[in-house]
Amino acid sequence: MELILLFxxxxxxxxxxxxxxxxxxxxxxxxxxxxxxxxxxxxxIFVMTLTAAITWPxxxxxxxxxxxxxxxxxxFILVIASLVQLVEMFIRKVSQPLYVALGIYLPLITTNCAxxxxxxxxxxxxxxxxxxxxxxxxxxxxxxxxxxxxxxxREELEFAEVPGALRGPGITLIVAGILALxxxxxxxxxx
Amino acid sequence: MPRHALPLSEEFLKGVWKxxxxxxxxxxxxxxxxxxxxxxxxxxxxxxxxxxxxxSSLFVTLLKSLIPHQVRMGTYMIIIAAFVTIADLVLAxxxxxxxxALGPYVPLIVVNCIILGRAEAFASKQPVGRTLLDAMxxxxxxxxxxxxxxxVREFFGFGSVFGLGLLNQWxxxxxxxxxxxxxxxxxxxxxxxxxxxxxxxxxxx
Numbered sequence: 249m250e251l252i253l254l255f256x257x258x259x260x261x262x263x264x265x266x267x268x269x270x271x272x273x274x275x276x277x278x279x280x281x282x283x284x285x286x287x288x289x290x291x292x293i294f295v296m297t298l299t300a301a302i303t304w305p306x307x308x309x310x311x312x313x314x315x316x317x318x319x320x321x322x323x324f325i326l327v328i329a330s331l332v333q334l335v336e337m338f339i340r341k342v343s344q345p346l347y348v349a350l351g352i353y354l355p356l357i358t359t360n361c362a363x364x365x366x367x368x369x370x371x372x373x374x375x376x377x378x379x380x381x382x383x384x385x386x387x388x389x390x391x392x393x394x395x396x397x398x399x400x401x402r403e404e405l406e407f408a409e410v411p412g413a414l415r416g417p418g419i420t421l422i423v424a425g426i427l428a429l430x431x432x433x434x435x436x437x438x439x
Numbered sequence: 440m441p442r443h444a445l446p447l448s449e450e451f452l453k454g455v456w457k458x459x460x461x462x463x464x465x466x467x468x469x470x471x472x473x474x475x476x477x478x479x480x481x482x483x484x485x486x487x488x489x490x491x492x493x494x495s496s497l498f499v500t501l502l503k504s505l506i507p508h509q510v511r512m513g514t515y516m517i518i519i520a521a522f523v524t525i526a527d528l529v530l531a532x533x534x535x536x537x538x539x540a541l542g543p544y545v546p547l548i549v550v551n552c553i554i555l556g557r558a559e560a561f562a563s564k565q566p567v568g569r570t571l572l573d574a575m576x577x578x579x580x581x582x583x584x585x586x587x588x589x590x591v592r593e594f595f596g597f598g599s600v601f602g603l604g605l606l607n608q609w610x611x612x613x614x615x616x617x618x619x620x621x622x623x624x625x626x627x628x629x630x631x632x633x634x635x636x637x638x639x640x641x642x643x644x
Contacts, residue, residue, distance in 0.1 A: 273469075326513070412636075428624075
């Protein structure tokens with residue numbers, strides 16, 4: 249039960265994109281088309297869960313016992329960068345179509361703040377291993393959700409008449425703001 | 440690109456306005472939106488980011504002939520992460536209140552695209568002096584936007600600017616809570632971008 253709440257909390261109530269502003273760059277950059285948004289979302293869920301599964305043991309079995317928490321950021325970012333590289337090579341070997349579909353989005357994940365943010369938040373809140381995994385899964389789902397909704401809206405926006413000055417990032421941010429307002433409604437769902 | 444032909448003052452000023460990291464390049468959005476619920480938080484965040492930006496740019500440009508091309512991204516990340524750790528520890532030791540308010544967004548400077556962007560696009564190719572000017576210009580541009588964004592949101596959300604009571608001195612003031620929440624961040628920056636574009640166009644035409 250607690251894990252389900254954690255999942256829902258990470259996915260909708262404290263949505264990574266719309267309440268913590270993590271992963272805004274891809275959120276604004278990749279949300280123009282529905283299908284690329286879905287691919288990006290899937291890639292993020294995948295890398296996020298793997299990151300959580302690897303950073304947790306590094307943090308709790310190596311850094312904390314040996315009194316090295318000041319190396320945390322360096323260690324985390326190295327894990328993420330090499331993980332993305334590995335995943336990229338692995339997917340290229342195993343499934344060529346998936347590799348082509350994800351394309352440039354895979355390497356871009358390294359600089360996605362949502363991934364590092366996840367590792368930091370999990371550490372900050374002192375989650376246990378299973379909790380961290382569920383949290384990662386929820387956060388990734390939330391990211392995908394926000395990205396897909398945004399892509400759907402922006403596809404429609406193509407046909408709308410946007411005032412000249414707001415075209416581009418301006419209107420996207422305002423739409424995101426309205427979306428964030430809508431997501432505030434989930435705040436009552438749980439803690 | 441005839442980059443080296445730019446006069447030095449221009450090298451500094453381009454980051455402030457013409458190639459402003461937020462307004463024009465739309466980089467580094469997470470801290471921009473997340474911590475600007477008050478002017479002081481925005482300013483502290485921008486100062487920490489500028490510190491990291493200037494130092495890591497300096498390091499990258501000094502080491503550029505030593506870093507092998509294939510592993511340059513990893514090397515930049517390590518340099519940046521080292522300076523972020525310094526900034527984080529200094530903030531926590533000297534300004535615990537601000538450090539607490541900024542929370543995990545200080546370590547998140549590591550993945551701020553502005554820093555990696557400047558390292559890759561500028562510091563890895565240019566001489567030391569220009570790199571410093573470029574980093575300072577970009578830092579100042581970032582500082583300007585973050586502080587003003589924070590000030591606007593604080594003004595509407597709490598009725599104050601830099602903690603100084605303005606609007607909230609007025610007896611029938613009701614704080615506009617949404618402005619300090621997540622939605623306010625998106626709306627303020629979105630409208631701000633629109634306004635600046637509008638003014639720039641009017642001035643340019």
